[in-house]
Amino acid sequence: MSVEVLPYARREDIFKSEAPSPGxxxxxxxxxxxxxxxxxxxxxxxxxxxxRKRQPTEKxxxxxxxxLVEDEGEDYRVVFIEDGLPVEYYMPSxxxxxxxxxxxxQPFQVDEVxxxxxxxxxxxxxxxxxxxxxxxxxxxxxxxxxxxxxxxNAIFERFGKAKV
Amino acid sequence: MGIVDAHPxxxxxxxxxxxxxxxxxxxxVCLTHPHAxxxxxxxxxxxNHRAVDEFWHTNSDISSxxxxxxxxxPNYPSPVREFVNRLADGWADFLLDxxxxxxxxxxxxxxSNVQPIEIAGVRIWIxxxxxxxxxxxxxxxxxxxxxxxxxxxxxxxxxAILAIEYGGCLAVLGSxxxxxxxxxALEVHKANGLPRAIVLKVxxxxxxxxxxxxxxxxNYLDLxxxxxxxxxxxxxxxKHPNKKVFDELRGKTQLxxxxxxxxxxxxxxxxxxIKMPGARSVRRSYVCQSxxxxxxxxxxxxKVQGMNCEECLAHSVY
Numbered sequence: 462m463s464v465e466v467l468p469y470a471r472r473e474d475i476f477k478s479e480a481p482s483p484g485x486x487x488x489x490x491x492x493x494x495x496x497x498x499x500x501x502x503x504x505x506x507x508x509x510x511x512x513r514k515r516q517p518t519e520k521x522x523x524x525x526x527x528x529l530v531e532d533e534g535e536d537y538r539v540v541f542i543e544d545g546l547p548v549e550y551y552m553p554s555x556x557x558x559x560x561x562x563x564x565x566x567q568p569f570q571v572d573e574v575x576x577x578x579x580x581x582x583x584x585x586x587x588x589x590x591x592x593x594x595x596x597x598x599x600x601x602x603x604x605x606x607x608x609x610x611x612x613x614n615a616i617f618e619r620f621g622k623a624k625v
Numbered sequence: 626m627g628i629v630d631a632h633p634x635x636x637x638x639x640x641x642x643x644x645x646x647x648x649x650x651x652x653x654v655c656l657t658h659p660h661a662x663x664x665x666x667x668x669x670x671x672x673n674h675r676a677v678d679e680f681w682h683t684n685s686d687i688s689s690x691x692x693x694x695x696x697x698x699p700n701y702p703s704p705v706r707e708f709v710n711r712l713a714d715g716w717a718d719f720l721l722d723x724x725x726x727x728x729x730x731x732x733x734x735x736x737s738n739v740q741p742i743e744i745a746g747v748r749i750w751i752x753x754x755x756x757x758x759x760x761x762x763x764x765x766x767x768x769x770x771x772x773x774x775x776x777x778x779x780x781x782x783x784x785a786i787l788a789i790e791y792g793g794c795l796a797v798l799g800s801x802x803x804x805x806x807x808x809x810a811l812e813v814h815k816a817n818g819l820p821r822a823i824v825l826k827v828x829x830x831x832x833x834x835x836x837x838x839x840x841x842x843x844n845y846l847d848l849x850x851x852x853x854x855x856x857x858x859x860x861x862x863x864k865h866p867n868k869k870v871f872d873e874l875r876g877k878t879q880l881x882x883x884x885x886x887x888x889x890x891x892x893x894x895x896x897x898x899i900k901m902p903g904a905r906s907v908r909r910s911y912v913c914q915s916x917x918x919x920x921x922x923x924x925x926x927x928k929v930q931g932m933n934c935e936e937c938l939a940h941s942v943y
Contacts, residue, residue, distance in 0.1 A: 525897070528705050530712065532776050534803075534834040536864070536903065540708060543897060547708050549907035550897070551864045564774040566713075568703035573899075585900050593701035595774025601700035601710060603717055609695070612725035616691055619727055623692035624767070 515579050522585070523573040526592070528566050529557065537562075541571075560589035568592040627744065629655040629787060629798055631666035638915035642666045643673060652744050653733070655681035657785040657800035659690070661719045671726035680730045683783045685760045686767070691720045693770040735785045737813045746791065746923075750819065752810035753786035753802060779803075781829060786810045788819060792923040795820050797848055799828030804837045807845045814848055821850040823927055824919050827858045827874060831866020838869060846877050855929050857917055858882035863894035864905040880934040881917050 527541040527550075536551040537558075562569045572588045603609070617623065626649050631642055639645065654677055656664050670677065684690055698713045700706050733739075736756035742749045754762075762782045769775035784800035786807075802810070807828070828845060829835035837844040849856075856878035858866060866874070874880050894905050917931035 526703075526705055528701075528703075528709055529776070531779055533779065533832075536834075538907065540705075540712065541897060542705055542708055547712070548897060550899070551903070551905050551907060552899075553901065553903040556901075563776055564699065565777045566699050566701065566709045567774070568701050568705045568709075587899070587901055592703045592705075597701055598699040598773035599701070600696075600773070601698045601706070601713075603695050603698060603710075603714060605695070609718075609721055612721040613691065613695065615725040615728065616721070617688055619729070620687040620724070620732075623688040624686065625689075625692070 515581070517579055518577045520575045520577075521572050522575050525571045525573075526568065527571065528568045529562055529564065531565070556587065557589050561591050561594070562589060564595035564598065566598070567595060626651055627653045627655065627749075628667065628670060630657050630663040630800070631670070632662050632664075633666050634912070634915060635909065636912055636915070638912065641669075643669055646670060646674060648676075651677040653677075653679045653681050654730075655735070655785065655787070656683075656723065657787075657798070658683060658780050658783040659720060659723075660780055660801065661716070663801070664723050665719065668722050668726050671723070671728075671730070677730060679733050680727045681733045681735055681785070683735050683754055683759050683785045685734065685763045687724055689767055690763060691717075691724055693767050694720055697770040699770075699773055699775070735787075737809065741790075741817075748790040750788040750790060750813075750817065751785065752788050752797070752813045753806045754783060755809045758806075758809070759783055782806070784828075786828075788814070788822070789921070790819065791921040792927075793820060793925040794824075794921045794927050795822045796824035796826075796919060796921060797822040797845075798826045799835070799845060800826075801829040801832075801835070802845075803829065803834050804844070807835070807837070808843065810845070811843050811847060821854070822848050823850050823853055823855065824921075824929065825849050825854060825856050825878065827856050827866070829865070830861035831858050831870045831874065832861075832864070833867040833870055836867075836870045836873065838873065846873070849878060851877075854878045855919075856880045857919075857931075858934075861910045862906075863908050863910075865910075875934060881914075881929065881931045882934055883912050883914060883917065 525541045525543070527539050529537055529539050530549075531538040532554065533551065535554060537554040539550050539552050539557075540547045541550055542548075557569070560569070568591070570590045570592055572590070574586050574588055575583060576586055577583050605613075626646070628646070628651060633642070651670065651674055654667050654670055656667055671680065694717050698710070700709050735751050736759050737751055737753055738756045739751045762778060765778055769777055781801040781803055784802040784806060786800060786802050787798040789796045789798070825845065825848070835845070854877070856874045858874065858880060859882070894908065896906055914932055917929065920928040922928075
């Protein structure tokens with residue numbers, strides 16, 4: 462078998478020439494499975510239109526709202542609101558922390574997103590977005606009913622005054 | 626008798642706490658740390674039992690702690706604001722109910738510098754928390770509570786670690802103490818030449834943040850007798866016990882648990898079907914036995930009554 466190959470050319474040089482290249486002729490002298498074929502004409506790949514690339518797509522499947530309760534080390538304890546009811550969860554703390562959800566009671570939104578990659582692979586991911594910055598916090602004092610006041614006074618009486 | 630933490634039985638598989646205690650003298654009521662799942666059932670005892678000697682706790686400034694929980698509640702303009710308030714109300718009401726019920730009882734602040742307390746021949750050692758650490762926790766909590774946009778530290782850091790010594794045997798009550806707390810507890814245990822524990826109340830319901838599993842690191846299992854320790858695992862939830870911790874406990878102790886360690890939270894462990902590794906709902910575990918009895922005898926022998934985990938798993942309905 463003899464193969465005739467074009468000399469090496471830098472990629473940029475190939476793309477400089479607009480006209481199609483003359484191509485490469487590979488001549489087979491013997492090969493069982495190509496018996497009868499005398500020659501094969503090969504063109505560089507640039508002459509072939511690449512398949513159109515699909516853009517990755519994202520679709521929001523579900524959206525939850527919730528807030529951060531407590532730091533449990535690798536986990537955060539959070540509350541999601543589902544159909545008007547609180548559902549407590551442990552969530553890995555890292556994605557929330559990276560999204561800037563770092564303060565007690567800080568509200569956030571989480572989107573369950575279906576991502577279809579360019580190759581057509583579908584994965585489900587989660588995107589966390591704080592609904593307020595830690596610096597947006599204000600103080601929401603508890604309603605000090607008579608009963609609560611009475612109990613608080615009993616505590617002060619027994620354990621001393623609070624440092625305010 | 627002494628009572629260390631108590632929570633009502635959700636399945637009502639044990640008598641009410643007042644019936645359980647009866648008219649016996651209560652030498653102390655101990656709240657290891659201010660979390661409702663450890664303290665709710667101490668309230669009826671503190672309120673209604675006529676013979677309680679002392680209230681034990683680890684909080685260096687109860688009044689300021691409660692006051693700040695009532696008055697400093699960070700919140701945000703958001704649709705979930707009302708839910709934040711509801712959760713905080715529950716927490717504040719628990720603290721108010723519990724501490725206001727102490728009334729005139731003498732208090733004892735627990736930390737590892739406290740000398741062992743002897744009651745009727747039973748010696749109680751305080752292995753943790755470290756005094757300075759407990760104070761620091763309260764200071765940090767109050768400081769962060771009065772600022773805005775801060776993450777509050779977990780009250781688990783205040784957990785008291787008690788070691789009960791009788792007849793040469795030691796039973797360690799691990800509360801919800803986290804990894805850091807156990808380093809200090811191990812030092813105190815060694816410094817006092819205490820025997821290895823034959824009974825361990827597994828800390829923090831078998832959570833991963835309580836047991837250091839990294840190679841070469843000491844952990845609470847180093848306090849335990851290598852041949853005959855019994856671990857007692859209290860009811861957890863869908864995340865507790867952690868699978869690795871559970872396997873380690875089963876490998877190194879004869880494990881008895883009030884909850885099934887393999888599975889068993891009421892309802893699905895992930896009701897929102899969040900497809901993220903580690904996402905689990907906080908749902909309490911199924912309780913497969915309501916009572917485990919540990920008897921330490923003066924001659925050094927001990928008896929533990931309750932199903933061990935192998936039996937419990939074998940008879941499991943799952």
